[in-house]
Amino acid sequence: xxxxxxxxxxxxxLFREYRELGDPxxxxxxxxxxxxxxxxxxxxxxxxxxxxxxxxxxSYSAFPPVVVVQGGxxxxxxxxxxxxxxxxxxTDVPVPPPAVAPLARAIVEWALRRRVKAIxxxxxxxxxxxxxxxxxxxxxxxxxxxxxxxxEKLGSEAKRLSDGILVGPMALILKEAARARMDMIVLMVDxxxxxxxxxxxxxxxxxxxxxxxxxxxxxxxxxxxEMIKLRYRELMKETRSxxxxxxxxxxxxxxxxxx
Amino acid sequence: MYVDRRRIELLMRxxxxxxxxxxxxxxxxxxxxxxxxxxxxxxxxYSITDGVMDPxxxxxxxxxxxxxxVDLPGSNPDTIVVETREDSIRIDxxxxxxxxxxxxxxxxxASRLERYSGVIRLPFKIDKNTVEVERRxxxxxxxxxxxx
Numbered sequence: 001x002x003x004x005x006x007x008x009x010x011x012x013x014l015f016r017e018y019r020e021l022g023d024p025x026x027x028x029x030x031x032x033x034x035x036x037x038x039x040x041x042x043x044x045x046x047x048x049x050x051x052x053x054x055x056x057x058x059s060y061s062a063f064p065p066v067v068v069v070q071g072g073x074x075x076x077x078x079x080x081x082x083x084x085x086x087x088x089x090x091t092d093v094p095v096p097p098p099a100v101a102p103l104a105r106a107i108v109e110w111a112l113r114r115r116v117k118a119i120x121x122x123x124x125x126x127x128x129x130x131x132x133x134x135x136x137x138x139x140x141x142x143x144x145x146x147x148x149x150x151x152e153k154l155g156s157e158a159k160r161l162s163d164g165i166l167v168g169p170m171a172l173i174l175k176e177a178a179r180a181r182m183d184m185i186v187l188m189v190d191x192x193x194x195x196x197x198x199x200x201x202x203x204x205x206x207x208x209x210x211x212x213x214x215x216x217x218x219x220x221x222x223x224x225x226e227m228i229k230l231r232y233r234e235l236m237k238e239t240r241s242x243x244x245x246x247x248x249x250x251x252x253x254x255x256x257x258x259x
Numbered sequence: 260m261y262v263d264r265r266r267i268e269l270l271m272r273x274x275x276x277x278x279x280x281x282x283x284x285x286x287x288x289x290x291x292x293x294x295x296x297x298x299x300x301x302x303x304x305y306s307i308t309d310g311v312m313d314p315x316x317x318x319x320x321x322x323x324x325x326x327x328x329v330d331l332p333g334s335n336p337d338t339i340v341v342e343t344r345e346d347s348i349r350i351d352x353x354x355x356x357x358x359x360x361x362x363x364x365x366x367x368x369a370s371r372l373e374r375y376s377g378v379i380r381l382p383f384k385i386d387k388n389t390v391e392v393e394r395r396x397x398x399x400x401x402x403x404x405x406x407x
């Protein structure tokens with residue numbers, strides 16, 4: 001575990017910074033959710049942009065007692081990678097439902113303190129018709145002017161979500177971002193609900209590529225799809241149980257107010 | 260300014276009690292989630308020692324029929340066996356050790372994983388004679404008409 005040059009505790013979560021972050025304008029957040037779209041996409045982005053592990057996030061009460069070992073180096077289960085004016089948050093463990101609210105608050109607060117301009121949440125949108133889709137659809141929500149102008153770059157490929165119910169970590173981060181007046185885009189890609197979906201993740205990467213203007217290849221991701229499914233199956237099982245507790249089923253209900 | 264000390268003490272006590280109650284509730288919820296996670300990790304431990312993985316699947320209700328999508332990444336297609344009953348489907352398949360080793364970065368325990376095996380309990384009964392199995396890569400699509 002690298003020696004931190006700066007540590008701060010935000011809402012019970014310890015942020016240990018051990019590498020210069022630069023000045024990231026965008027914080028991409030991926031937490032285990034539907035089809036693990038965000039998690040798979042984020043790891044591909046980190047790899048393709050050769051981003052550096054810069055911040056470890058931990059909480060002895062909210063996370064299981066886990067240390068992740070990578071290349072012989074022990075790491076925190078939740079980490080922020082940075083590089084190229086961007087930061088990416090990933091986690092190796094699912095977040096227990098009671099810890100989601102304080103974590104959402106902590107992430108937004110950290111982003112504010114680091115003067116991040118916008119948060120980009122990447123997640124899946126469970127669609128029972130996913131199996132019939134060759135190209136999963138991209139949907140988005142934009143909060144604030146900066147986010148809206150970023151979302152414009154998605155063009156006609158993505159649709160603004162007009163009606164629906166968002167449940168889970170991304171919903172809480174969105175609410176906290178609104179409270180803190182932080183700009184945020186939530187990017188949702190049609191995916192399997194409880195199967196790891198690398199194809200949907202590839203679509204998410206393409207969308208991130210358009211928003212950031214960075215060229216991010218999905219070739220390796222598509223080529224390794226089978227291995228990725230195998231690697232992520234246990235996290236999917238853990239996430240499935242957490243999603244049920246968070247009331248993810250609400251997403252399949254239409255909002256009551258209509259116009 | 261007149262300060263009702265007893266009233267302030269009472270309010271503070273109430274606030275502290277409430278905080279304590281909230282903390283207790285949060286801990287209870289957290290430990291409940293953690294024990295579920297622990298149970299899952301225990302199950303995983305046994306699956307590793309047995310060398311058997313249970314397949315991930317999703318059941319989609321399509322009105323008069325049902326679609327079951329089963330993910331068998333790393334499986335050898337020639338070894339996939341599907342046995343259907345009215346209320347359940349049994350899946351067995353051997354895995355390619357090479358793919359498993361590469362996917363799981365060659366960790367020692369991964370070398371023990373040999374096959375997928377599991378029973379999918381269906382939320383409704385199906386007509387066994389209408390079962391169709393389609394394979395798309397390592398994904399199995401099982402379609403069957405529902406029994407009314």
